Amino acid sequence: MENRVISTNKLTKKFGNFTAVDSISFEVEKGEIFGFLGANGAGKTTAMRMLCGLSKPTSGSGTVAGFDIAKQSEDVKKNIGYMSQKFSLYDDLKVWENLRLFGGIYGMKDKEIAEKTDTILHELGFEKERDTLVKSLPLGWKQKLAFSVSIFHEPKIVFLDEPTGGVDPAARRQFWEMIYAAVERGITVFVTTHYMDEAEYCNRVSIMVDGRIEALDTPKNLKTTFNAASMDGVFQQLARKATRGEN
Amino acid sequence: MFRAFVKKEFYHILRDKRTILILLVMPIVQIILFGFAITTEVKDTPMAILDLSKDNATRQITERLAASNYFTLVRELHNSEEVEKAFQTGSAKLVVVFSENFQENIIHTGEAAVQVIVDATDPNQASTFANYASNIINQWRMENGEWRMNQNNNSQFSTLNSQLRIVPEIKMLYNPQMKGAYNFVPGVMGLVLVLICAMMTSVSIVREKEMGTMEVLLVSPVKPIYILLAKITPYFALSIINLTTILLLSVFVLGVPIMGNLFLLILLSLLFIFVGLSLGVLISNIVETQVAAMLISAVVMMMPTMLLSGMMFPIESMPKILQWISVIPPNRWYVEGVIKLMIMGVDAKYVMKEFAILGFMAIVLMTVSLKKFNIRIER
Numbered sequence: 235m236e237n238r239v240i241s242t243n244k245l246t247k248k249f250g251n252f253t254a255v256d257s258i259s260f261e262v263e264k265g266e267i268f269g270f271l272g273a274n275g276a277g278k279t280t281a282m283r284m285l286c287g288l289s290k291p292t293s294g295s296g297t298v299a300g301f302d303i304a305k306q307s308e309d310v311k312k313n314i315g316y317m318s319q320k321f322s323l324y325d326d327l328k329v330w331e332n333l334r335l336f337g338g339i340y341g342m343k344d345k346e347i348a349e350k351t352d353t354i355l356h357e358l359g360f361e362k363e364r365d366t367l368v369k370s371l372p373l374g375w376k377q378k379l380a381f382s383v384s385i386f387h388e389p390k391i392v393f394l395d396e397p398t399g400g401v402d403p404a405a406r407r408q409f410w411e412m413i414y415a416a417v418e419r420g421i422t423v424f425v426t427t428h429y430m431d432e433a434e435y436c437n438r439v440s441i442m443v444d445g446r447i448e449a450l451d452t453p454k455n456l457k458t459t460f461n462a463a464s465m466d467g468v469f470q471q472l473a474r475k476a477t478r479g480e481n
Numbered sequence: 482m483f484r485a486f487v488k489k490e491f492y493h494i495l496r497d498k499r500t501i502l503i504l505l506v507m508p509i510v511q512i513i514l515f516g517f518a519i520t521t522e523v524k525d526t527p528m529a530i531l532d533l534s535k536d537n538a539t540r541q542i543t544e545r546l547a548a549s550n551y552f553t554l555v556r557e558l559h560n561s562e563e564v565e566k567a568f569q570t571g572s573a574k575l576v577v578v579f580s581e582n583f584q585e586n587i588i589h590t591g592e593a594a595v596q597v598i599v600d601a602t603d604p605n606q607a608s609t610f611a612n613y614a615s616n617i618i619n620q621w622r623m624e625n626g627e628w629r630m631n632q633n634n635n636s637q638f639s640t641l642n643s644q645l646r647i648v649p650e651i652k653m654l655y656n657p658q659m660k661g662a663y664n665f666v667p668g669v670m671g672l673v674l675v676l677i678c679a680m681m682t683s684v685s686i687v688r689e690k691e692m693g694t695m696e697v698l699l700v701s702p703v704k705p706i707y708i709l710l711a712k713i714t715p716y717f718a719l720s721i722i723n724l725t726t727i728l729l730l731s732v733f734v735l736g737v738p739i740m741g742n743l744f745l746l747i748l749l750s751l752l753f754i755f756v757g758l759s760l761g762v763l764i765s766n767i768v769e770t771q772v773a774a775m776l777i778s779a780v781v782m783m784m785p786t787m788l789l790s791g792m793m794f795p796i797e798s799m800p801k802i803l804q805w806i807s808v809i810p811p812n813r814w815y816v817e818g819v820i821k822l823m824i825m826g827v828d829a830k831y832v833m834k835e836f837a838i839l840g841f842m843a844i845v846l847m848t849v850s851l852k853k854f855n856i857r858i859e860r
Contacts, residue, residue, distance in 0.1 A: 316696075
């Protein structure tokens with residue numbers, strides 16, 4: 235049990251007559267990189283919002299980091315990190331001020347924040363950028379910083395919502411190295427992505443179509459099952475079944 | 482945690498030079514503009530005289546009119562045809578006509594006719610001219626014994642044609658010199674405060690929505706109420722700075738005194754600031770972009786605020802339906818309260834109504850916006 239950091243049972247979200255997430259059940263184990271794939275409008279974001287405690291399930295249940303997502307969303311929030319597709323840092327704050335702020339939000343002590351800031355700036359090679367306003371950093375740097383911010387408080391799980399959108403391949407590679415480093419430290423990674431080559435980096439992948447999980451396995455097994463050369467082939471076969479348009 | 486948040490909000494404001502300039506300089510510019518340039522004061526209005534009597538009495542009255550700050554004697558007319566011409570050429574805005582045998586009539590019958598003709602294309606101004614002129618004439622009458630006079634105030638270019646058999650003694654209460662600034666200071670206070678509170682707050686909250694940072698905050702364990710409180714704290718502080726600036730400027734530069742209780746005035750302002758902040762939060766819940774937040778604040782809030790709060794047009798002279806609508810903008814009550822407290826200097830019990838209405842608005846708006854804020858997270 236304690237190895238399962240995320241577990242859902244028939245988790246469903248309806249908006250009126252529209253079922254955005256249709257009875258999904260899956261489990262994510264500690265230290266895993268779990269890829270959450272699906273076309274736009276398949277229900278990825280809604281599912282993720284429920285897991286993060288932002289949205290209450292219509293029916294079904296789920297736990298994240300051992301806490302019930304419907305009843306203990308405050309505890310869930312304390313134990314997760316989140317990075318949105320917009321690299322949501324404050325542009326008009328300096329690098330260290332961003333780290334300071336998010337450390338403070340998660341209730342870290344001043345001393346702890348100061349030490350951690352030094353470590354992270356060193357790891358990123360950002361020592362010189364400590365006092366730079368975030369808006370003057372290149373996109374790839376912002377993204378790395380945003381990831382560092384999302385795991386600054388050492389969460390049990392980090393949710394990454396299309397973290398590599400609009401970044402060049404070299405920067406994406408470096409980014410995935412950071413993800414692996416985080417996993418080494420015992421952080422579980424839940425990631426949505428559009429890039430099928432990135433799906434190959436995940437330990438296990440789920441593919442959502444029209445609110446349901448149509449496939450869930452390791453990339454290797456998925457490729458065998460669907461008799462495809464790449465994850466892209468698998469995805470194409472499944473996505474073709476979709477009846478919902480993009481929204 | 483909360484302190485870190487408030488600090489961040491201050492950074493947002495202080496690092497945006499344009500915002501800080503608008504926030505701190507705008508109130509000063511507005512007060513000075515409204516106080517000096519856009520004045521409704523009557524000063525050196527061109528006046529012509531048609532004196533058909535040319536006696537001692539008429540000469541004295543003419544001199545007195547011309548000596549006042551309000552009027553400047555530009556022409557002496559010789560016959561009634563010239564009166565119309567004086568108005569049409571724009572050389573005079575006010576013509577005073579003394580009937581024949583003015584002094585004789587006063588002495589013998591106790592009655593004499595003097596006609597004050599005013600260009601009433603601007604009715605507000607016209608009635609002010611007429612009032613001033615009749616005040617001056619009355620004064621002369623009172624100082625010159627028992628003479629009774631029958632005045633005929635006649636605004637030729639409007640339909641106002643009232644025969645005043647008894648000339649009322651008009652006394653300008655609270656604002657004896659009819660200074661324009663007296664009217665505008667409370668209005669500008671209301672305007673500036675609502676602008677900073679509602680517009681700036683809503684824009685800054687919506688900006689976080691646009692940037693995506695709001696989502697990160699909502700995923701964090703911070704309670705939504707803290708996010709909101711931290712957002713409004715700096716604007717609250719700025720509003721107080723602006724309130725102080727405006728009050729200081731109006732007392733020391735425009736010479737508008739604070740007649741009433743300063744403490745009550747500040748209390749009323751704080752209440753109003755709170756209403757403005759709640760409105761800002763409410764707007765930010767409704768819209769998704771900064772531009773929309775700005776437009777809503779400007780069009781939906783500022784316009785009615787300026788037009789219906791009594792700042793520009795007196796509420797009493799509006800059509801009934803607009804009078805009913807005018808109870809909605811909170812500015813109306815604030816401006817009314819400020820006029821009472823600052824210029825009339827009334828006791829606390831006379832502003833209870835304003836306090837009650839603003840308090841009610843504050844509670845309702847805050848409740849609604851907090852509720853909406855929670856719903857939005859739920860989505």
